[in-house]
Amino acid sequence: MIYQGFAYIYDELMQDAPYEQWNDYLLTIISRHGNGGNKLLDLGCGTGELSLKMAGNQFVVTGIDLSGEMLSVAQNKALENKKNILFLQQDMRSMNGFQDPFDVIMICCDSLNYLKSEEDVQDTFQAAYQQLSENGLLIFDVHSLYKIHEIFSGSTFTDQNEEISFIWNSYLGDEPNSIEHDMTFFVKQGTTYQRYDEIHQQRTFSIEQYKTWLEATSLDVLEINSDFEPASSPHSTTERVFFVAKKSI
Known part of the structure; x- marks a missing residue:
């Protein structure tokens, strides 16, 4: 990535x-x-x-x-x-x-x-x-394999503060023991927010x-x-x- x-x-x-x-x-x-x-x-x-x-x-x-x-x-x-x-x-x-x-x-x-x-x-x-x-x-x-399958898989992580908010969804990928992180960020720029979208793929x-x-x-x-x-x-x-x-x- x-x-x-x-x-x-x-x-x-x-x-x-x-x-x-x-x-x-x-x-x-x-x-x-x-x-x-x-x-x-x-x-x-x-x-x-x-x-x-x-x-x-x-x-x-x-x-x-x-x-x-x-x-x-x-x-x-x-x-x-x-x-x-x-x-x-x-x-x-x-x-x-x-x-x-x-x-x-x-x-x-x-x-x-x-x-x-x-x-x-x-x-x-x-x-x-x-x-x-x-x-x-x-x-x-x-x-670890445990983290991929038991912590990441099917999980949604969210957070927000005055400067940055994000939604992070993780789901199993196509390859064995792989995970895909689908992330959307909103970053404050002046009086508006800029949106960033990222997909990160990992495998262990x-x-x-x-x-x-x-x-x-x-x-x-x-x-x-x-x-x-x-x-x-x-x-x-x-x-x-x-x-x-x-x-x-």
Whole structure:
């Protein structure tokens, strides 16, 4: 999914997102398993919230995303916060052109779930492997099967404030374990409201399937965690599954 006009209201809608929990989880995992390097690649970086946090943690950060509008917002935020972050418009499935390998590659905020085919996910793992340094880490999170089928499917989410109102309907997609989010936003502009319509498609796979693909790419699975808890394992009501893998030589 390439965000369009939605990019400019994304941060307002995501103001309650648990970015601090992502930040704490990433720092814990990198401290536990990292190779000591500080070059980090943020795949599907969006408007750069986590890129900024990791830059503030003394990482040398590069962020890539398919959406030029998202990247424009991210670059403006980096300038405002005086952070030197390189943002590039690239596809995570075929990223290339980097001069040096990365010590950490992260795919956060379920960005990997926007890849709709098995081949897309495998291509992304292979591309990440190629860009990782020796003993470099790949860290990512995805929606669980439970979240797709029991929380998203058939649900309607609504919210409103003085600036933005939205209606968000989710329903199962055509592909197995996929979900479609049909979203309508009304954004205040002066004395009127501008309407934005977006359809976002996501797909997830079983934990065992992700593990099989990682291992087939010579990425050793170090941890599989539940809902931001670096000491926990996924269970029947886990909503977000975290994977930690290391490039094996």
